[in-house]
Amino acid sequence: MTEGSKTELKNAQVKLKIKLAAARLFQEQGFPATSMRELAQKVGLEASSLYNYIKSKDELLIEICTQHSQTFMRGLDEVLDSSASIEQKLTAIIEQHVILAFNDPSIVTVFNDEWKHLPLEVKSEFIKQRKHYENRILKLLESGMEEGTFQKLDPKICLYSFLSALKWVHYGYKPDKLDPKTVVKQISEFLLKGLMIRP
Amino acid sequence: MTEGSKTELKNAQVKLKIKLAAARLFQEQGFPATSMRELAQKVGLEASSLYNYIKSKDELLIEICTQHSQTFMRGLDEVLDSSASIEQKLTAIIEQHVILAFNDPSIVTVFNDEWKHLPLEVKSEFIKQRKHYENRILKLLESGMEEGTFQKLDPKICLYSFLSALKWVHYGYKPDKLDPKTVVKQISEFLLKGLMIRP
DNA sequence: CCTACCGATCGGTAGG
DNA sequence: CCTACCGATCGGTAGG
Secondary structure (H helix, E strand, C coil): CCCHHHHHHHHHHHHHHHHHHHHHHHHHHHCCCCCCHHHHHCHHHHCCHHHCCCCCCCHHHHHHHHHHHHHHHHHHHHHHHCCCHHHHHHHHHHHHHEEEHHHHHHHHHHHHHCCCCCCCHHHHHHHHHHHHHHHHHHHHHHHHCCCEEECCCCHHHHHHHHHHHCCCCCCCCCCCCCHHHHHHHHHHHHHHHHCCCCC | CCHHHHHHHHHHHHHHHHHHHHHHHHHHHHCCCCCHHHHHHCCCHHHHHHHCCCCCCHHHHHHHHHHHHHHHHHHHHHHCCCCHHHHHHHHHHHHHHHHHHHHCHHHHHHHCHHHHCCCCCHHHHHHHHHHHHHHHHHHHHHHHHHHEECCCCCCCHHHHHHHCCCCCCCCCCCCCCCCHHHHHHHHHEEEEHHHEEEE
């Protein structure tokens, strides 16, 4: 390993540290309300020194959002390409969301709430990706309705309600120390079988 | 009617106009990213003139959030005090959320997403109110489980999933021109009976 | 309701 | 990696 690549490695580590601190601040205060001075303080640098590791404040948001977007996409590929039943696939999608929300709550929050502050160009690409992601799950719901596994309801309303229902795990109020596995099981039961008791 | 009260009436109208424009901007860009210059332009004034009608930028956010909080609370009182069955009460809560989201999407979005920018004092009161609101619905879920209407699941997970599932109606992507009544019916079916078909 | 303006803070750069 | 600093913009006020 040359001296040069060692430096690059170190730089990448510092950049990662900056990115994680940024995710936490963006989560707590939102992207526009977070200043580079504040971020610098969190990682023990002066504001101007940050620019040795990153290009701009925007870059941080872009990398957080797009990396997470790719993680989601890859996870969805894996689930949909499997030979599992439709019901199993849907449970796997729930599991994927919950585990990501447990592991990286800050990043998931930024991904969910702060994408609207992306620069215009990147934002429209982000929306396109998300639309694509949603459409693939929509197809899954529709085929489940066709094959008689799922109730015949408005697929889009189901889709949005389904995805929204998963969007609380990453927030502060984790119910009393529940482990991810239990949460997955309970949410799956709630979404697949409904609140009302079965006759 | 005196001249003075006429002026007050006019002032109140302008203030309302400012508040609605603010809600729309806060929704689109978030509270910190919205400038008073921008808001002034939307209502056809100079930035400094806004301060004849409002005290501060914070005041706008405070009034939007607390007014909506009170609307929610009053609606919940009405539902819970009625003699309806638990199932009917839950449907009525869904209906309340959906109708508010259809009528005032901007205000609902600000209420949901921008409350974290409230001044510290007001914010903790806001969180307290919301907690109270959540607890009353939690009790409803728990009593439904006890009396055998609802599945016995973790009540808090149900509560959060239930409330989250209602949080997409106010966003841009209204599925193709659906009317509120249909949305209420579909969401209720989805949440109460679940995705899987009944045996 | 506007013009003129304030101090503070922003993201980011130059230069070393 | 820091000191020193830039132009731009912020929320808000004075005074009329």
